[in-house]
Amino acid sequence: MSDLAPVERTRLATEEAVIERGLHTFVQVGKALAAIRDQRLYRAEHETFEAYCKSRWGFTDRRARQMIDAAETVDSLPTGTTVPVTESQARALSGLDPEQAAVRKRSRRSARLN
16 A cells, blocks of 8 residues: 555545545536545555555446446437436446437337327
8 A cells, every 4th residue: 555645645545535425416426436546645545546445435447437437328329318316327328339329218208208
């Protein structure tokens, strides 16, 4: 493990606050987890991102990756597309190109209205 610079400690605290505030706001949580993972902000107290997720949040790194993927999916949707309300809706669109995801989202909304 290695120490964090003061600016990194501040960044870690900021990102963790997002996660604490909003496990219901999956896009922000996914982005915060991605930042912690990508910048290795967990390294002062944890050897791996997996250990950090388990110790700090009580979930696996697989679960964290699901949240990150959902956030990335929402970010990739074309402008004007209705944003998924839940993480599971966003994950259903994962793997599709942005236009396919937008079409699928519109068709599901139309099916609910009929």
